[in-house]
Amino acid sequence: MASITPLREFVEAFTALIDRNEGQERILDQGAVLLRSLIAHDRWLPEQFARPDPERYSQYLLHADPYGRFSVVSFVWGPGQTTPLHDHRVWGLIGILRGREREESYTRTGAGFVLEAEEILEPGHVGLLRPGERDYHRVSNALADETSLSIHVYGANIGAVARATYDIETGQEKIFISGYSSDVVPNLWDLTK
Numbered sequence: 001m002a003s004i005t006p007l008r009e010f011v012e013a014f015t016a017l018i019d020r021n022e023g024q025e026r027i028l029d030q031g032a033v034l035l036r037s038l039i040a041h042d043r044w045l046p047e048q049f050a051r052p053d054p055e056r057y058s059q060y061l062l063h064a065d066p067y068g069r070f071s072v073v074s075f076v077w078g079p080g081q082t083t084p085l086h087d088h089r090v091w092g093l094i095g096i097l098r099g100r101e102r103e104e105s106y107t108r109t110g111a112g113f114v115l116e117a118e119e120i121l122e123p124g125h126v127g128l129l130r131p132g133e134r135d136y137h138r139v140s141n142a143l144a145d146e147t148s149l150s151i152h153v154y155g156a157n158i159g160a161v162a163r164a165t166y167d168i169e170t171g172q173e174k175i176f177i178s179g180y181s182s183d184v185v186p187n188l189w190d191l192t193k
Helices: 005-019 024-038
Strands: 058-064 071-077 092-098 101-108 113-121 126-129 137-141 148-154 162-166 173-177
Touching: 005 024, 005 058, 005 071, 024 092, 024 126, 024 148, 071 137
Parallel strands: none
Antiparallel strands: 058 071, 071 148, 092 126, 092 148, 101 113, 101 137, 162 173
C-alpha cells in the first residue's frame, strides 16, 4: 500500500503558503516548487486515484481546502483520451507524474481560437495557468498504449467551478461544472497509514 505522507505534507505546506496571502504570483512561484517536489516521486498516490476509465479521462479529488481556496486533483488519461478545449477561470498548477501529456495552448480570436503552442510534457514538468492568460488549452495522453497521469492544484474547488468548453472554429462556449470521477477522497489525516 502506498504511503500518502508526501501528499499530506504537500497539503500542509500549500495551506501555509495560502495562509500567508502573498498574492497569486507568489502562490504560483512557490506552489510550483512544492508541486515539483511532490511529483519527484511516484509511490505516494493510492491506486484508486490513478485508474483510467475506459470511456473518458478521470478527475479524482485528492484534497479540497475547507475554505475553497484550493484543491488538489489527479487527472488520469487512458490511451487516446483527450479533453475538449476548455478554460479554468482560476489559477492552476499542473505537474506531470506519469506518462506523457500533450498540451495544446490556444489564443482566443474574434471568431474562434488559434493554436498558439503544442508541447509534450514529461514527468517532473510543472506548468502554470492564469485566468485570461494561458487559460485556454486542450490536453491529451501523448502515449498510444499507456496511461498518463498529472497532479493539478487549482485556486478553488475546481469540481464546483462553472467553466467552459469551446468550439475551436466558432468560439461557441458551453458552460459546465466538472465534478469529480469519484466521491471518495483520501484520508490525509489518518496518521496510522
